[in-house]
Amino acid sequence: MVIDLDLESPGLSSSLLPEDKCPMYGVIDWLVEDLADNEQIVFDDMVSVSDLSRNGEIFVVPAHGKDPGEYIAKLGRAWVSKLIGNRVETWQKRLSRLIDDLEKKWKPDIVLIDSRAGIDEISAACISSLGAELILLFAVDSNQHWTGYDILFKRWGYNEAFRQVRDRLQIVGAMIPEKDDDKYKELLCEHAWNLFTAGLYETVNPENSYLEPINYDKNDREAPHYPWPILWNTGFSVLSNLYEPLAEPTKKPLIMAVFGPLIENLKMVF
Numbered sequence: 001m002v003i004d005l006d007l008e009s010p011g012l013s014s015s016l017l018p019e020d021k022c023p024m025y026g027v028i029d030w031l032v033e034d035l036a037d038n039e040q041i042v043f044d045d046m047v048s049v050s051d052l053s054r055n056g057e058i059f060v061v062p063a064h065g066k067d068p069g070e071y072i073a074k075l076g077r078a079w080v081s082k083l084i085g086n087r088v089e090t091w092q093k094r095l096s097r098l099i100d101d102l103e104k105k106w107k108p109d110i111v112l113i114d115s116r117a118g119i120d121e122i123s124a125a126c127i128s129s130l131g132a133e134l135i136l137l138f139a140v141d142s143n144q145h146w147t148g149y150d151i152l153f154k155r156w157g158y159n160e161a162f163r164q165v166r167d168r169l170q171i172v173g174a175m176i177p178e179k180d181d182d183k184y185k186e187l188l189c190e191h192a193w194n195l196f197t198a199g200l201y202e203t204v205n206p207e208n209s210y211l212e213p214i215n216y217d218k219n220d221r222e223a224p225h226y227p228w229p230i231l232w233n234t235g236f237s238v239l240s241n242l243y244e245p246l247a248e249p250t251k252k253p254l255i256m257a258v259f260g261p262l263i264e265n266l267k268m269v270f
Helices: 012-016 027-034 039-043 071-078 091-106 121-128 143-159 162-168 181-199 249-269
Strands: 002-004 059-061 082-084 087-089 112-114 135-139 169-176 228-231
Touching: 002 012, 012 059, 027 039, 027 071, 027 091, 087 091, 135 143, 143 181, 162 169, 169 181, 228 249
Parallel strands: 002 059, 002 112, 135 169, 169 228
Antiparallel strands: 082 087
């Protein structure tokens, strides 16, 4: 199951689903209707099966349905907490409840959640509140990416939340260039290692901690800072969607050339 939680910049679902297969509703509709206890109205029509499915099924939960409607207005109401009796349910808890209900009904083997790039409340919730087994941190070797992750890591350090998430993190090197890729990957790895060493790795056991210290050599391929590569490919970059070209067997080598290393690493985890 693939859930599009990039609500401020939705697009994953349109890449995976042709327009005529888009369900009537999406995540944003459920979050809004849930505030009025009408969530069941949209829940039964917010999942479609992608044409990419081959061995099994790929369920897609889009950010919005066929008719986005007043999407901006919905977005402004989606993150409101809900009052249930005398208890306040935060939007993070509401989102977790939605995912639990989707899993109960559709029983997927794996749930993939696409959150907003950068630092915002959605990505923070995906990392710390939803209990993700693996958190992929996509990065290109730029000051913008490293500065953003540095802010996030320091925030975890202030409340020691990093000890709950660090074993589930993995850097992914996005858009590795076609030329000088070895040099680029070396610099990417070095900068990722500097980030983790400063923010998450420990050289001594923290006082009164039940967790063992964690540290890795810079070139340790099993370390969370060691980037899993996604390779830049000109032919793949111009595709407007995924469902049409992937329907052709001749396109498989192109897909594997770009995502092959990432797929193999994921197989080792799951």
